[in-house]
Amino acid sequence: MQDLQKRVGAVLALAPVVPVLVIDDLAHAVPLARALVAGGLPAIEVTLRTPVALEAVRAIAAEVEGAAVGVGSVRRPQDFVDALKAGATFAVSPGSSPGLIAAAREIDLPWLPGAATASEAMALLEQGYTQLKFFPAESIGGATALKSLGGPLPELRFCATGGIGANNAREYLALANVPCVGGSWVAPAAAVKAGDWAKVEALAREAAALK
Template identity: 50%
Template sequence: MVLTMDDVLKRARPVLPVLVIEDAGLAVDLARALYAGGIEVLEVTLRTPRALEALAAIRQALPELLVGAGTVIHAGQFREAQEAGAQFAVSPGCTERLADAADAVGMPWLPGVMTPSEVLFAIEKGYRSLKLFPANGEASVKMLKSFKEPFSGIRFCPTGGITADNLLTFLRLPNVACVGGTWIAPSSLVRARAWDQIAQRAAEACALAASLEAGAA
């Protein structure tokens, strides 16, 4: 079965943790903590020198997880991420060159958008699952609500500014598949090896989302 970005976001709900890993030696313990808290999909951002090494380590140790590469901003990074074992890629924006590179390697890609024109460009390139970035508070909630009618069938993953406090506000929107965020595993807790706290944050996010789904049933 071919993995699609829609599949990734469905499995990621409620939250796709955005991980900035400075020490690759901590990557597997971090992933295990998140998995213990109910997380099944991770995004390792390519913001640190050892990010690809960390991604590869997680893929080898925990094949039950879906692991993607985030902050993909150069075309060549798609191939590098794929070779490291990434199963999908995430970018803060959407350009012709990045779209072509994603297509060339056949990797599910979550391009970032912020304006109606950017959403239209992504749709024209064949993308139906998009990252809204940055997602800052009530203004982004209003934007997503305004996108619902003209962009029916498009699913969003808001990222950048999501916290435990506004998690449900975004997840209640019908065109939000999941959210992305760093608050579950911030660099400070990772450096402190606070695995129990990270697992607890993940479990709390999943419990909040579960309460929302139960209320809608």
């Protein structure tokens, strides 16, 4: 468990922003990831929200040098298996469950479980998790809530995700318990659809300079 948590921590330390991607067209996966890596955001989360998500992960893992690609929206134990087979280097969930916690212990894949309350964070800490996702961040108190959690739970680190963009990312990144934030603003749907990879790279470069 400690080794897996260290590996999660290493991913979260790669850049101040983890792009959270919903990839509808498999042809976009590799050029999109290359643009993000070129802009300084090597840790990339591809959510399991589309039929091509796992194929996108497989393509990025195989073809994009320097990318640390993970699978997001993990909700079932089988998702861990599928993610590892696709070449993912980490997995992310919006929350946690007994079934997911048990499955995560049986597979060599770093996992970032989600927590929205102090009770959920404490329950995960009891299971050995010190690297968590804070979701949905803006809806559950934002940076103010995360700062409050830092007092009684100083050993926890959070990747805040949900409602975060260029306008408020710095507020989160200024906190000692937030190594990075997750967001989709660095890969706008219109730019991706148009294949405007220069735009994506420019946004990634701005995001990489946030901290």
